[in-house]
Amino acid sequence: MNELRQLIALFKQIDDQLVTCMRCGTCQSVCPIYRETGLETHVARGKIALLEFLAEALITDPKGVNDRLNVCLLCGSCEAGCPSGVKVLDIFLQARAFMTGYFGLSPVKRIIFRGLLKNPRLFDALLSLAASFQGIFTRPVNDMLGSSCARIFSGLIGGRHFIPLAAKPFHATAAARDAPRGASGRKVAFYYGCVVDKMFPRIAAAALTVFDHHDIAVYMPHGQACCGIPALSSGDRPTFESLVAANMALFGDGDFDILVTPCASCTSTIKKIWPLMTMDLPEATRAQIRALADKTMDLSEYLVKVAGVARSPAPQPEAEAIRVTYHDPCHLKKSLGVSAEPRALIAANPRYRLIEMEGADTCCGSGGSFTLQHYDLSKRIGRRKRDTIVATGAKVVATSCPACMLQISDMLSQAGDRVALRHPVEIYAETLAEHPCPAA
Numbered sequence: 001m002n003e004l005r006q007l008i009a010l011f012k013q014i015d016d017q018l019v020t021c022m023r024c025g026t027c028q029s030v031c032p033i034y035r036e037t038g039l040e041t042h043v044a045r046g047k048i049a050l051l052e053f054l055a056e057a058l059i060t061d062p063k064g065v066n067d068r069l070n071v072c073l074l075c076g077s078c079e080a081g082c083p084s085g086v087k088v089l090d091i092f093l094q095a096r097a098f099m100t101g102y103f104g105l106s107p108v109k110r111i112i113f114r115g116l117l118k119n120p121r122l123f124d125a126l127l128s129l130a131a132s133f134q135g136i137f138t139r140p141v142n143d144m145l146g147s148s149c150a151r152i153f154s155g156l157i158g159g160r161h162f163i164p165l166a167a168k169p170f171h172a173t174a175a176a177r178d179a180p181r182g183a184s185g186r187k188v189a190f191y192y193g194c195v196v197d198k199m200f201p202r203i204a205a206a207a208l209t210v211f212d213h214h215d216i217a218v219y220m221p222h223g224q225a226c227c228g229i230p231a232l233s234s235g236d237r238p239t240f241e242s243l244v245a246a247n248m249a250l251f252g253d254g255d256f257d258i259l260v261t262p263c264a265s266c267t268s269t270i271k272k273i274w275p276l277m278t279m280d281l282p283e284a285t286r287a288q289i290r291a292l293a294d295k296t297m298d299l300s301e302y303l304v305k306v307a308g309v310a311r312s313p314a315p316q317p318e319a320e321a322i323r324v325t326y327h328d329p330c331h332l333k334k335s336l337g338v339s340a341e342p343r344a345l346i347a348a349n350p351r352y353r354l355i356e357m358e359g360a361d362t363c364c365g366s367g368g369s370f371t372l373q374h375y376d377l378s379k380r381i382g383r384r385k386r387d388t389i390v391a392t393g394a395k396v397v398a399t400s401c402p403a404c405m406l407q408i409s410d411m412l413s414q415a416g417d418r419v420a421l422r423h424p425v426e427i428y429a430e431t432l433a434e435h436p437c438p439a440a
Helices: 002-012 032-037 044-055 062-069 088-103 107-117 120-137 194-198 201-213 229-233 237-251 264-276 283-294 299-305 330-336 340-347 375-391 402-414 424-429
Strands: 138-142 147-150 187-190 217-220 258-261 296-298 322-327 352-354 396-399 420-422
Touching: 002 044, 002 088, 032 375, 044 062, 044 088, 062 088, 088 229, 088 237, 088 264, 107 120, 107 229, 107 237, 120 138, 138 402, 147 402, 187 201, 194 201, 194 402, 201 217, 201 424, 229 237, 229 264, 237 283, 258 264, 258 299, 264 283, 264 296, 264 330, 264 402, 283 296, 296 299, 299 340, 299 424, 322 340, 322 375, 340 352, 340 424, 375 402, 396 402, 396 424, 402 420, 420 424
Parallel strands: 187 217, 187 258, 258 296, 322 352, 322 396, 396 420
Antiparallel strands: 138 147
16 A cells, blocks of 8 residues: 555656646547547546546556556657647656556566666677577568568467568678768768667668768767667666666767667657656766757758758659658657658659658557557557558558558558558668669
């Protein structure tokens, strides 16, 4: 009972944030989960009400509150459209941390977050080993997407189709960099992120090609750790803070102008979540975090706004162009307001014609670990996204978030669709490389 009182006291700390919700219901119209279930406890308004009741000790069922709190994609759709300006993501991330402090991590999450993710060298080594043996347990199913499925026990993973681990991660094939500034005078730090490193190394390679072409010097240290959002989404603040500190040791004092990432989730986490959720770190470290957050940009945004990549002046005739559609990642458009720049990067390749899908900025249903815990619901949302992609008749779908790429590839692959999946920087890099991308 004393522990419950302590939990209630913690929620009192964010009570002033909870009461800003006016219960207007605007979040109902944009929540992808509510659209599927119609349950009030699955929408932001309902969750905030439960948290407020818990803070006021009007309910004493923290487990029930926690279960409902975790049925959330953290996509930010509710926050982006909230007329009262409620900081929904801030509230939910803090609430999950409180709940995890009360209940503790599950044994599986403790192993994953504190045993593996917290130790980048061990994490890298184990995934490299897994990549060597994955062919025994998986088989390719869609060469256009590069997806695979399980050879055995497919039902245990919900029949998923997935992108296999790269034969070699990006960090094992690319040397660390700390190049001097060239004639352009520009220099970036390149934070590639876990999913790009382990599953989509081609995205990072394309980014380096673009940097070299534009004479942009690169600071890219080895030993980069996860940005921490998987741990924080599960309420594991100690692991999150440890990962932030590890990355700050690499990037905090680096000589560069801007830190860029090709991952929408990593960009949003570094820029918005790091300063917000590192209250227990020393103030000197927090000041460094704020300074780094202020000069963090999405890769497409940097290339368009700073490097000056522009639309091609001579696009191919419509009949000859490759039709491509673009999915807006929630963390990029809704959290950071970046939407035009990825499209401009695509338009810089004259071989492509952009066809907008209906609801380009609706969530694909990934939500990081959400798709692992609530796959049936994630899949229902993902199938809607698949339908809007296919309806455009596009041969390529592009997006700026590797997590969205995993979800979209799963949905397209299960449906047997022959649609290639690309990051905008890959499409632009085709114009610079000697050999165009074969999937086009």
